Amino acid sequence: MKEPKPLELQGLIHFMGRLRAVSARGMRAALADAPKCRFGMLERLQYAIRVYGSDGAVYVSELARAAGKPMPAVSRGLRLLEQDGMVERRTDPQDRRKTLVRITPAGQHALQECEQALNAYFARVMGRIEPAQLAQMMALGDVLLSALEAETAATAAAKEECLDGKDF
Numbered sequence: 001m002k003e004p005k006p007l008e009l010q011g012l013i014h015f016m017g018r019l020r021a022v023s024a025r026g027m028r029a030a031l032a033d034a035p036k037c038r039f040g041m042l043e044r045l046q047y048a049i050r051v052y053g054s055d056g057a058v059y060v061s062e063l064a065r066a067a068g069k070p071m072p073a074v075s076r077g078l079r080l081l082e083q084d085g086m087v088e089r090r091t092d093p094q095d096r097r098k099t100l101v102r103i104t105p106a107g108q109h110a111l112q113e114c115e116q117a118l119n120a121y122f123a124r125v126m127g128r129i130e131p132a133q134l135a136q137m138m139a140l141g142d143v144l145l146s147a148l149e150a151e152t153a154a155t156a157a158a159k160e161e162c163l164d165g166k167d168f
Contacts, residue, residue: 002067003037015073016121026121026125027118027121028029029121030118030121031114031118033117034110034113034114034116034117035109035110035113035114036084036096036110037084037107037110037111037113037114038077038080038081038084038086038116039111039114040085041077041080041081042081042086042107042110042111043111044067045058045063045087045101045103046103046111047079048062048063048066048067049102049103050064050067053160056102056103057090057100057101057102058100058101058102059092059098059099059100059101060074060075060078060089060098060100060101061098061099062087063101078101081083081107084105085106085107086103086104086110086111086165087101087102087103087106087107088101089101090102090105
């Protein structure tokens with residue numbers, strides 16, 4: 001495999017930064033008319049409930065662990081969502097020391113409306129791309145995504161290997 005040149009690397013990093021910035025700006029614009037729902041936080045909570053929770057709820061501690069965020073940061077985000085009526089926190093009846101969080105019906109409704117707005121936005125974006133170019137972009141996007149995932153896994157494994165070899 002050929003080693004990429006520094007300018008190629010800079011170009012890729014610049015492209016990824018631009019892609020992130022432009023898509024974030026477009027998503028904000030698409031959500032401007034949708035209900036205020038703090039979409040990113042609510043979507044991550046919905047994912048955590050689906051993957052780590054049960055009966056439509058997840059422990060706050062499990063949410064923090066899954067998000068890789070400290071408990072105070074997660075609690076602040078949940079407080080904002082709670083103030084907006086999007087989530088509710090309840091003490092676990094089985095273990096009074098633990099708190100469960102679930103998305104309210106209002107939160108589910110707002111989340112669906114935001115998802116519809118984003119789907120419509122990205123459908124319009126994709127409508128601006130020729131079908132052949134879109135197919136090529138999807139194939140190349142999968143190649144880049146696979147390479148990113150493989151390198152991330154290799155980097156994490158190497159760090160884990162380094163930690164395993166250290167004496168504490």
